[in-house]
């Protein structure tokens with residue numbers, strides 16, 4: 001097997017020595033550890049196809065991996081030494097930028113930040129953006145339908161993908177590389193692979209949408225009393241600014257305080273104790289609106305008590321500093337340790353009630369919880385992370401905490417995974433909470449596309465997904 005793999009990708013790209021494979025075998029949160037047969041690093045679609053033909057013939061599991069920033073153990077193999085860990089990171093080219101069609105053709109292993117830079121260099125915006133963008137790759141973003149901080153204006157990855165090339169489990173190449181904005185010729189097959197977490201095919205190339213670069217950004221950190229007031233602020237800014245609203249993030253003041261304490265490179269704009277919750281609001285314009293519209297909008301909201309305090313950006317540097325605070329929260333929490341991550345979505349009109357009810361339910365059950373709540377309020381998506389004082393109690397009570405949070409999510413008809421996917425971490429809860437018919441349809445799709453079950457086993461679907469199908 002190893003000999004055949006070496007013939008396909010070259011000796012140097014079949015890694016088996018522990019010092020060479022170590023970085024591929026642990027997930028970002030250091031929770032999941034695996035042991036593959038080898039890490040295999042193809043450089044082209046043809047090589048991916050040949051590896052999958054071999055895997056299909058021999059019934060060998062294949063775990064696709066791009067930047068390995070999954071927070072749910074999605075790209076980590078089992079520890080039985082059987083799987084090929086297929087790393088796409090050598091397929092990292094920008095193949096074409098078309099500024100008339102506003103599209104960019106990229107390979108799956110291109111790092112997201114490099115894709116953003118390439119678009120910027122061509123005078124365009126590729127708007128997908130989140131804290132792991134310096135490591136996460138396009139293939140991983142597509143396989144997880146990544147979200148991030150600009151979904152409110154530009155949509156999730158799903159909305160940004162026009163065309164896709166996918167290598168199927170039998171090694172055949174499905175070429176859906178069309179840069180069309182309209183195409184009603186049958187099922188939109190690319191949608192099946194977006195968010196499929198490597199279980200239906202290996203994404204090798206994509207055509208993604210580009211946008212006009214914003215000329216002006218106005219950013220503010222706005223203090224409010226609670227998430228209900230944050231939702232009122234969101235509605236008011238939407239009404240006043242319309243499509244200019246690009247980002248709307250919510251943070252507990254204590255998350256910001258922790259960033260100030262733990263992350264030396266990030267400076268806070270001033271005293272943030274005047275309000276218990278803060279919203280990061282960004283408007284962006286391709287044509288300069290002149291005065292800062294946020295000043296006018298916030299003035300009225302101060303008067304009616306919706307807003308308690310605010311810091312407004314005066315420069316691009318200020319805007320970046322505000323975003324650095326938001327994006328440093330996961331690192332600051334990681335420094336402190338012991339935070340159990342939840343990544344939930346709720347209809348925006350219900351999300352403040354969700355926060356009240358979930359915190360009340362947790363407090364009633366545990367008197368030591370120390371929540372770290374922040375996230376993309378404009379998308380109805382919160383990182384509802386639970387730490388403890390003293391640390392580690394949250395992990396010791398993981399099942400009870402998740403059960404408590406997820407039962408409130410279910411009551412509001414929400415989702416237990418807004419962005420990060422299911423992977424290994426959330427599989428048991430996903431299988432327990434998802435509608436049985438939805439699971440059956442997913443199983444049927446899996447069976448059609450991967451009849452031998454070689455693609456990313458142990459992730460997303462149940463091991464016995466083909467039972468009775």
Ligand SMILES: Cc1cc2nc3c(=O)[nH]c(=O)nc-3n(C[C@H](O)[C@H](O)[C@H](O)COP(=O)(O)OP(=O)(O)OC[C@H]3O[C@@H](n4cnc5c(N)ncnc54)[C@H](O)[C@@H]3O)c2cc1C
Nearest residue numbers: 066067068069070074130137139140141143146147198203
């Ligand atoms: C600090 C931090 C902040 C984050 N913030 C966000 C956020 O705001 N929004 C968000 O959505 N996510 C966020 N994430 C999660 C993560 O970065 C995203 O899920 C990202 O899209 C994963 O990309 P990756 O290249 O690292 O994929 P990997 O971790 O390598 O893989 C993720 C999944 O995709 C599959 N996969 C990877 N490449 C391919 C391919 N070419 N073909 C088929 N399947 C493939 C893998 O098997 C795995 O199941 C964050 C992570 C960190 C560490």
